[in-house]
Amino acid sequence: MTPDPxxxxxAAVNAEDWAAIRDVFAPDAELRTVGAPTRRGVDEIAAHFPAVLAALPVHHDEPTRVVAAGTVVTVEIRFEGRTAAGAPVAFDAVDVFDLTPDGTAIAKLSTWYDTAAVARMVR
Structure with a gap:
């Protein structure tokens, strides 16, 4: 079973609901993405997603496997989308979520994928 946050x-990323993104992260949360500086706090995290996904107006993250151990949740993902020019973009990724001790929000998210391959597809 996938934890609520x-x-x-x-759901928020796939719907581009950036207000809802703010609600799933703890106020002092961290977002670590391969090849990018760590984002700290809800404001930096919420600003990250629309900036990164601007190059991919069509996108969908499909969780394919979820492994939860206490407040740590590892999710394998299949990403599929299209660039503004219509070029397909597809890749696998792994997200590691650290939830708050009460399990109600995301305290830290680490995202792992082949950034060089994705950059080639987006260009």
Missing amino acids: VERYF
Whole structure:
């Protein structure tokens, strides 16, 4: 079973509901993405998603496997989308969520994928 904050995270990203993204992260949360500086706090995290996904007006993160161990949740994802020019973009990724001790919000998210391959597809 996928914990509620993780389900709400994927629903918000897929719907581009950036207000809802703010609600799933703890106020002092961290977002670590391969090849990018760590984002700290809800404001930096919420600003990250529309900036990164601007190049991919069509996008969908599909969780394919969820492994939960206490407040740590690892999710394998299949990303599929299209660039503004219509070029397909598809890749696999892994997200590691650290939830708050009470399990109600995301305290830290680490996202892992082949950034070089994705950059080639987006260009």
